[in-house]
Amino acid sequence: MTSSMTPIDPADLGGADALSKLRALESEAIHVMREVASELERPALLFSGGKDSIVLLRLAEKAFRPGRFPFPLVHVDTGHNFDEVLEYRDRRAAELGERLIVAKVQDTIDAGRVVDGYDPAKQGTSRNQQQTQTLLDAIEEHEFDACFGGARRDEERARAKERIMSFRDDFGGWDPKNQRPELWNLYNGRLRQGENVRVFPISNWTELDVWQYIAEEELELPSIYFAHEREVVRRNGMLYAVSPYLQPQDGETVETLSVRYRTVGDLTITGAVESTATTLDQVVTEIAATRITERGETRADDRASEAAMEDRKAQGYF
Amino acid sequence: MSELAPTPTVASDDPLLRADLLRVATAGSVDDGKSTLIGRLLYDSKQVLADQLEQVEQASVRRHGEGAVDLSLLTDGLRAEREQGITIDVAYRYFTTGDRSFILADTPGHVQYTRNMVTGASTADLVIVLVDARQGVIEQTRRHTFIASLLGIRHVTFAVNKMDLVDWDEGVFRAIEAETTRISSQLGIPDIHVIPISALQGQNVVDRGELPAWYPEDDDHPTLLRHLQTVQVSTDRNLTDLRFPVQWVIRPGEGGDTAGGRWDAEDLHDYRGYAGQVAGGVLRPGEEVQVLPSGVRSRIARIETLDGDLDVATAPMSVTVHLEDDVDVSRGDVIVGADEDPAGITLREIEADVCWMSDRALKPGARYLLKHTTTTTAAKVDAVIDRVDLHTLEREDAQGLELNDIGRVRIRVKRPLVGDTYLRDRATGAFILIEEGTNDTVAGGMIR
Numbered sequence: 001m002t003s004s005m006t007p008i009d010p011a012d013l014g015g016a017d018a019l020s021k022l023r024a025l026e027s028e029a030i031h032v033m034r035e036v037a038s039e040l041e042r043p044a045l046l047f048s049g050g051k052d053s054i055v056l057l058r059l060a061e062k063a064f065r066p067g068r069f070p071f072p073l074v075h076v077d078t079g080h081n082f083d084e085v086l087e088y089r090d091r092r093a094a095e096l097g098e099r100l101i102v103a104k105v106q107d108t109i110d111a112g113r114v115v116d117g118y119d120p121a122k123q124g125t126s127r128n129q130q131q132t133q134t135l136l137d138a139i140e141e142h143e144f145d146a147c148f149g150g151a152r153r154d155e156e157r158a159r160a161k162e163r164i165m166s167f168r169d170d171f172g173g174w175d176p177k178n179q180r181p182e183l184w185n186l187y188n189g190r191l192r193q194g195e196n197v198r199v200f201p202i203s204n205w206t207e208l209d210v211w212q213y214i215a216e217e218e219l220e221l222p223s224i225y226f227a228h229e230r231e232v233v234r235r236n237g238m239l240y241a242v243s244p245y246l247q248p249q250d251g252e253t254v255e256t257l258s259v260r261y262r263t264v265g266d267l268t269i270t271g272a273v274e275s276t277a278t279t280l281d282q283v284v285t286e287i288a289a290t291r292i293t294e295r296g297e298t299r300a301d302d303r304a305s306e307a308a309m310e311d312r313k314a315q316g317y318f
Numbered sequence: 319m320s321e322l323a324p325t326p327t328v329a330s331d332d333p334l335l336r337a338d339l340l341r342v343a344t345a346g347s348v349d350d351g352k353s354t355l356i357g358r359l360l361y362d363s364k365q366v367l368a369d370q371l372e373q374v375e376q377a378s379v380r381r382h383g384e385g386a387v388d389l390s391l392l393t394d395g396l397r398a399e400r401e402q403g404i405t406i407d408v409a410y411r412y413f414t415t416g417d418r419s420f421i422l423a424d425t426p427g428h429v430q431y432t433r434n435m436v437t438g439a440s441t442a443d444l445v446i447v448l449v450d451a452r453q454g455v456i457e458q459t460r461r462h463t464f465i466a467s468l469l470g471i472r473h474v475t476f477a478v479n480k481m482d483l484v485d486w487d488e489g490v491f492r493a494i495e496a497e498t499t500r501i502s503s504q505l506g507i508p509d510i511h512v513i514p515i516s517a518l519q520g521q522n523v524v525d526r527g528e529l530p531a532w533y534p535e536d537d538d539h540p541t542l543l544r545h546l547q548t549v550q551v552s553t554d555r556n557l558t559d560l561r562f563p564v565q566w567v568i569r570p571g572e573g574g575d576t577a578g579g580r581w582d583a584e585d586l587h588d589y590r591g592y593a594g595q596v597a598g599g600v601l602r603p604g605e606e607v608q609v610l611p612s613g614v615r616s617r618i619a620r621i622e623t624l625d626g627d628l629d630v631a632t633a634p635m636s637v638t639v640h641l642e643d644d645v646d647v648s649r650g651d652v653i654v655g656a657d658e659d660p661a662g663i664t665l666r667e668i669e670a671d672v673c674w675m676s677d678r679a680l681k682p683g684a685r686y687l688l689k690h691t692t693t694t695t696a697a698k699v700d701a702v703i704d705r706v707d708l709h710t711l712e713r714e715d716a717q718g719l720e721l722n723d724i725g726r727v728r729i730r731v732k733r734p735l736v737g738d739t740y741l742r743d744r745a746t747g748a749f750i751l752i753e754e755g756t757n758d759t760v761a762g763g764m765i766r
Contacts, residue, residue: 019338019634019635020338021338021339021419023635024338024339024634025339026636027595027634027635027636028634030595030636031565031595031634031636034565034566034593034594034636035565035692037566038565038566038649038692061624062623062624062636063566063593063636064566064568064593065568065624066568066570066586066589067568067569067570068570153410153412154412157409160409160410160411161407161408161409161410176407177407179407180758180759181433181434181436181437181675181759181762182437182759183436183437183440183441183748183750183759183762184440184441184744184745184748184750184762185441185595185634185745186689186690186748186749186750188689188750188752188757188759190687190752190757191757192756192757203410204410204412204421206412206414208414290367291367291368292367292368292369293367293369293370
């Protein structure tokens with residue numbers, strides 16, 4: 001096994017050898033997406049209009065253009081959305097010319113398959129739990145065998161132990177003690193009967209990596225990621241947007257503050273942060289200096305208990 | 319505030335955009351203070367955020383009563399692990415200091431978790447082996463060093479922990495240094511460092527702290543983090559043997575999600591791009607190549623990416639290659655250099671070291687699927703040649719391999735592999751075995 005080629009001095013490669021961290025992570029993610037597209041029959045890409053799934057869309061372009069994406073985009077819609085995000089979602093899908101499937105939690109509720117967890121009269125209620133059922137219904141209806149998601153291992157400690165390809169049983173459940181070993185870049189995409197797989201191509205990215213990639217790639221984001229004036233109420237140390245779905249309760253006062261969002265989810269459980277950052281540069285600077293994790297600061301769903309994410313994943317959550 | 323986000327203006331000389339990536343695996347057990355070490359690395363390098371620290375402080379009080387913060391709790395992942403005080407699985411941690419970012423694969427150390435260490439080390443550039451200064455080099459140290467060498471790790475750092483408990487005795491350190499150096503040289507590990515630390519006291523991990531005169535403050539006596547920041551790994555890749563396993567053929571006129579959307583491929587009818595990740599060597603436009611296993615010859619016409627064409631591509635870049643001639647190429651084919659002798663890298667029978675990862679034992683004659691680069695083919699294990707005794711590291715005769723065993727096997731494949739020995743190129747020398755029926759990944763293998 002010898003080669004007659006002359007060994008190459010890395011210095012002659014004009015920098016091509018020194019792949020920056022972001023380019024290394026990008027290359028890994030592209031590889032994962034192409035493997036899944038090759039080995040699975042019917043993948044889908046979960047697209048919420050949030051920054052992580054926006055990065056996934058760019059990675060899909062890098063992996064498959066000028067071909068069409070070998071999967072549709074799927075949004076699991078709780079019905080409690082920021083208008084700016086829905087507008088962005090629809091426009092982005094149209095620009096890409098790719099198919100968007102919207103799976104609505106409201107439809108699952110109307111069909112009587114789940115009970116609405118959201119009660120406008122009760123603080124802290126949301127449709128967070130019901131999304132799981134809607135997602136599982138969509139997977140079944142469209143016979144998806146793989147769903148790309150934008151989850152990252154730095155987000156939360158259960159995720160720190162989840163594989164890039166996370167196999168789920170019929171109920172979408174994740175069994176952390178029974179995960180397939182993932183060696184080198186050799187992914188085993190073969191499913192058992194009734195199984196499907198969640199695939200997280202940006203598992204190894206941090207929040208800051210995502211922001212820097214967005215800046216580097218000049219990706220457009222929904223406007224709520226940048227500082228804007230908004231009516232909010234303070235609740236359990238978090239700032240919630242006042243909306244038709246979230247009204248001030250007794251004793252709460254509505255304040256108008258300059259805020260931005262670090263994550264974009266259901267607006268009844270996603271908190272804003274006070275900020276004056278109106279450009280990506282400024283947001284990246286703020287994120288680099290922050291002392292609180294993304295989920296700790298802005299996601300009520302993860303504050304419920306020490307193992308909140310682990311438990312929800314076992315039940316089929318993203 | 320307009321609907322559209324403002325145009326980004328991050329300067330391209332931002333050091334974080336130039337940062338490179340070092341993948342590190344840590345081997346050791348709770349008893350060696352591994353969780354404390356990782357907690358210390360994250361904490362002292364200011365990567366622990368306020369809400370995480372608050373969680374750990376509260377948990378420390380619950381666990382140990384009022385007092386010092388137990389940094390090992392930072393890395394506790396799953397509920398089952400917290401309840402049992404053990405590490406079950408590989409956990410990944412991320413931190414950045416200066417010009418370098420780190421992905422830390424935190425793997426448990428006991429012999430029953432050998433497969434987890436193999437998994438964590440499979441993607442690592444460097445392995446940290448923890449040694450308890452009070453115990454010196456023990457069986458577990460030898461095993462971890464052996465597994466690192468088996469996985470082709472070129473950089474091993476021995477972190478001699480709990481030096482405070484031996485009063486920073488130079489003799490203790492020198493003895494461990496001599497023994498770990500001897501073992502590494504026997505195993506052929508080219509680059510090793512031995513560094514004394516106390517993770518609990520925070521000495522010589524990120525900050526130097528008060529250290530004795532025999533470990534002076536100079537470039538030859540770095541802190542653990544300083545060493546991780548400066549170790550050179552860019553020359554580890556194979557830049558000699560051109561290997562491009564075709565992963566996905568881009569044909570805009572065909573396939574894709576055709577049920578909707580309005581993707582227009584009118585002017586792309588003749589487009590045919592071979593997408594994949596470079597596994598070795600250097601690709602350049604104009605280079606003469608051959609496609610294996612067919613042996614068809616052509617030249618590289620273009621190396622395409624969404625960001626424009628490239629003049630040169632090396633591992634591990636994901637690119638799309640165009641050939642000058644209209645040849646038949648599909649997933650699983652490998653593009654190699656024109657000078658390459660196809661017979662030398664077309665493998666129908668291989669000898670390999672495998673780590674067995676299933677509780678169903680391997681027996682000679684068993685059939686599996688073998689995935690190697692982008693090829694999956696039927697494979698038969700003709701013989702189990704030996705098994706490594708993970709206590710003595712001696713190779714011994716074996717009739718089969720059980721969970722967490724490492725051994726040498728002979729495998730025959732249905733479709734020939736285009737591959738190299740693992741030591742020559744990790745990307746084209748590695749494979750996994752998949753059990754038909756369960757579809758479980760039952761082994762990781764390295765071609766010898």
